[in-house]
Amino acid sequence: MDRNSLSNKTESKRTCKGVALLGVASCLALAACSEKASPPVAQEGERVDHFADNAWGNPLAVVQHPAGEHVNGVTYVSYQGPLEDPYVAAYDHKSDRWTGPFKAGVSAMGKDPNRTKKIDNHGKPTLIVDDEGYIHVFYGGHGGTPEAHGDNPLGNHHYGENKHAVSKRPYDITEWEDLDTIPPFGTYNQAVKMDNGDIYLFYRHGAHRSDWVYHKSTDNGRSFGPAVSFLKHKRRDDLKAVDSWYAWVGRGEGDDIIVSYDYHLCWDGGAGVNGRGHTTERHDVYYMVFNTKTGVWTNVEGEELEMPITREYADEKTLAARTGERWTFNGTVHLDSKGYPHIGMNIGEDLGLKTGGPKRTSHYRWTGEQWLGGEPVADIAPSVDSRGDFLVESPQEVRYLLAYREEGVGVVAWWNSEDGGKSFGKGAEVLRREKAGWAITSIIRNSIPEARALVAEKQPGSDWHRVYLLGDEGPVSRLKSEAQQLQE
Numbered sequence: 001m002d003r004n005s006l007s008n009k010t011e012s013k014r015t016c017k018g019v020a021l022l023g024v025a026s027c028l029a030l031a032a033c034s035e036k037a038s039p040p041v042a043q044e045g046e047r048v049d050h051f052a053d054n055a056w057g058n059p060l061a062v063v064q065h066p067a068g069e070h071v072n073g074v075t076y077v078s079y080q081g082p083l084e085d086p087y088v089a090a091y092d093h094k095s096d097r098w099t100g101p102f103k104a105g106v107s108a109m110g111k112d113p114n115r116t117k118k119i120d121n122h123g124k125p126t127l128i129v130d131d132e133g134y135i136h137v138f139y140g141g142h143g144g145t146p147e148a149h150g151d152n153p154l155g156n157h158h159y160g161e162n163k164h165a166v167s168k169r170p171y172d173i174t175e176w177e178d179l180d181t182i183p184p185f186g187t188y189n190q191a192v193k194m195d196n197g198d199i200y201l202f203y204r205h206g207a208h209r210s211d212w213v214y215h216k217s218t219d220n221g222r223s224f225g226p227a228v229s230f231l232k233h234k235r236r237d238d239l240k241a242v243d244s245w246y247a248w249v250g251r252g253e254g255d256d257i258i259v260s261y262d263y264h265l266c267w268d269g270g271a272g273v274n275g276r277g278h279t280t281e282r283h284d285v286y287y288m289v290f291n292t293k294t295g296v297w298t299n300v301e302g303e304e305l306e307m308p309i310t311r312e313y314a315d316e317k318t319l320a321a322r323t324g325e326r327w328t329f330n331g332t333v334h335l336d337s338k339g340y341p342h343i344g345m346n347i348g349e350d351l352g353l354k355t356g357g358p359k360r361t362s363h364y365r366w367t368g369e370q371w372l373g374g375e376p377v378a379d380i381a382p383s384v385d386s387r388g389d390f391l392v393e394s395p396q397e398v399r400y401l402l403a404y405r406e407e408g409v410g411v412v413a414w415w416n417s418e419d420g421g422k423s424f425g426k427g428a429e430v431l432r433r434e435k436a437g438w439a440i441t442s443i444i445r446n447s448i449p450e451a452r453a454l455v456a457e458k459q460p461g462s463d464w465h466r467v468y469l470l471g472d473e474g475p476v477s478r479l480k481s482e483a484q485q486l487q488e
């Protein structure tokens with residue numbers, strides 16, 4: 001099926017070079033899929049720091065991850081593009097050549113002109129490369145609808161349809177097809193590949209009032225087993241609210257997968273108990289480990305857990321920290337060289353807004369005996385929001401890549417600690433843009449110093465954003481003529 005040419009017609013109003021170029025896609029593809037490094041070709045012309053300008057809405061986030069992966073000298077990246085569809089680009093580090101972006105699928109969202117909230121943003125892509133080199137993208141979901149998808153056995157509905165696309169050929173991003181492997185209800189897709197090639201897909205099985213689940217694939221993502229709940233949503237009997245969760249899932253040691261999460265107190269609708277309707281009220285920090293070989297979940301002390309986790313049980317067994325009156329926004333988790341978890345959690349005061357207020361990325365770590373930390377990483381005012389991810393080596397050495405604003409200027413910079421997160425100092429600044437706000441991803445899979453994460457630069461007054469691939473020192477540049485996807 002040539003879905004791309006179909007969508008070409010519907011997108012004529014927002015002409016995009018990425019789409020228009022599909023006719024000559026196969027020649028462009030060669031740069032990305034060639035195993036042999038072709039001799040570098042001098043690319044003349046003005047270069048820019050971004051690699052595309054057609055990221056749309058809130059096109060990237062920490063939670064939908066990996067947003068990209070580095071394999072065999074090529075970094076593959078994904079983001080939400082025009083009409084909320086998933087787009088994929090690739091950068092060959094040896095030949096200094098970009099390809100794409102190409103549309104990897106058609107989202108069920110982003111196309112209905114009658115919808116009040118035009119851009120849903122929950123279906124931004126998650127990308128992972130299987131052991132045979134096929135590139136997988138999971139996208140487009142936010143709970144599905146009863147009309148289109150029927151009963152959601154593990155939660156509630158909202159919009160969209162969770163989908164799975166795969167590249168038609170290994171290491172080649174030019175052509176894609178959908179695979180029918182997963183239920184339509186999921187959102188916040190997170191893909192984890194183990195050393196034996198098994199792929200685990202984690203996500204929330206619907207809107208707020210849904211379980212978090214995973215599926216396992218042992219055939220390079222060609223099929224997935226049934227959904228297995230690990231975080232349970234549950235009505236509270238003491239409040240007019242439902243227990244809900246936000247999780248971030250990554251690789252642990254060996255066969256382990258690790259999970260950090262925070263708790264969402266999902267108030268009933270209308271004005272709500274607090275008088276400001278439904279809010280993003282979230283609290284506290286939790287952590288646990290899944291041994292994929294034995295199927296056993298444990299807490300940080302190695303105690304076996306009964307699954308799926310309820311709020312009461314999480315408070316008893318998996319709590320890393322209470323955040324009190326302050327609200328949270330879940331970040332990421334990684335192990336240090338001793339195998340102890342470090343957690344990034346965004347924390348801020350409740351300012352009576354639907355979102356609580358700005359949140360600063362804060363650091364926690366397990367010492368083997370206790371959880372320490374909770375202080376903001378970057379030396380920024382409480383009124384400033386930061387987001388990002390981190391790399392950790394020894395328990396003492398932690399490096400955060402954070403996106404935030406500094407006196408009205410958008411900044412992306414490293415913040416480094418050599419004392420286990422007790423204190424951080426500002427390191428290299430990798431991007432600075434007047435008036436910009438940012439969307440940033442997690443550190444991409446198997447990242448190398450030249451390419452760590454994606455950011456989108458949000459300028460006031462536009463839903464179109466430039467998107468950058470950032471390394472330790474700065475962005476990976478591209479010819480301006482190639483980066484320009486939107487017609488002027």
Ligand code: ZN
Nearest residue numbers: 208265266267
């Ligand atoms: Zn809620």
